[in-house]
Amino acid sequence: MTAIQTPGMNPITEDDIANYLANSPDFFERHAEVLASVQMTSPHGNRAVSLQERQAEMLRDKIKTLEGRIMDMIRHSNENAIIADKLQRWALGLLRTENPLELPERIAADVRSQFQVPQVAIKVWGVSAAHAEQPFALGVSDDAKTFASSLTAPFCGANPGFEAVQWLAEPAAVVSLALLPLRVGAIGSASPAFGMLVLASPDPQRFHCGMGTDFLERMSELASAALTRLRD
Structure with a gap:
């Protein structure tokens, strides 16, 4: 963990910064230029992107994961419906x-x-x-x-x-x-x-x-x- 050394004071840690930002939601409203200037590395191509763009990429990844889970649920639901229909036909054969x-x-x-x-x-x-x-x-x-x-x-x-x-x-x-x-x-x-x-x-x-x-x-x-x- 990186610590920022300040003369005469205890070092400021990354946790201190994260806690401050989490408890100061209006910080980026007062310092919009800071938010715009933050650059991060994109996992798609190792290029520099803005914080907003990185957040958008993270949201797209989450959406893609959720879509995959939904498709799995639909597939399992269809498979279960098919098995249930077969089970009913089998039971009817026994009754007859x-x-x-x-x-x-x-x-x-x-x-x-x-x-x-x-x-x-x-x-x-x-x-x-x-x-x-x-x-x-x-x-x-x-x-x-x-x-x-x-x-x-x-x-x-x-x-x-x-x-x-x-x-x-x-x-x-x-x-x-x-x-x-x-x-x-x-x-x-x-x-x-x-x-x-x-x-x-x-x-x-x-x-x-x-x-x-x-x-x-x-x-x-x-x-x-x-x-x-x-x-x-």
């Missing part, structure tokens, strides 16, 4: 499915087509005796069931070798995945899971640990509500 035995495959097939998810699998356990031998009710270990019950939100991230990945047609192609527990009530409730929906992709960024999960939570709750028709 009359045969409960068709629900697991309908859920997986519509997620693949509506949301362009490369691989989808679903398992449901605790079903009624009449459905206990269906493919969707077989091949799930107790550890996988316990893990599903431990999830109070969708898991999103890299594939560390979950058993559920083996439910997919091409497990070796999975790089990122989302695991959605299926349970009665809200996804974060304490009730045990009675199934799990697996979404997988070869794209490492498709399902990453920092992504928002609001729509995945709604998918989990809608699928859970539809699949209760298979239970005892």
Whole structure:
């Protein structure tokens, strides 16, 4: 910090000058020639510009930054509207499915087509005796069931070798995945899971640990509500 030495007095610092100007808004009205003579270096071309011009450049930069943020907000809003529309169409398809035995495959097939998810699998356990031998009710270990019950939100991230990945047609192609527990009530409730929906992709960024999960939570709750028709 630069200090101005004054004989017989404490040095005046830049903070002293800044505080004086901040508390003396009429200074530049009394000394307009000072304001006009101040020259600063422009960040655009290293040329000297007046204080007013430098302030105008700063305002233009701020406006450009705000415009960028607004465009991002609009883009995210449009993307969310598109996803919400797809989610509604998916839910309507579940409601129109009359045969409960068709629900697991309908859920997986519509997620693949509506949301362009490369691989989808679903398992449901605790079903009624009449459905206990269906493919969707077989091949799930107790550890996988316990893990599903431990999830109070969708898991999103890299594939560390979950058993559920083996439910997919091409497990070796999975790089990122989302695991959605299926349970009665809200996804974060304490009730045990009675199934799990697996979404997988070869794209490492498709399902990453920092992504928002609001729509995945709604998918989990809608699928859970539809699949209760298979239970005892």
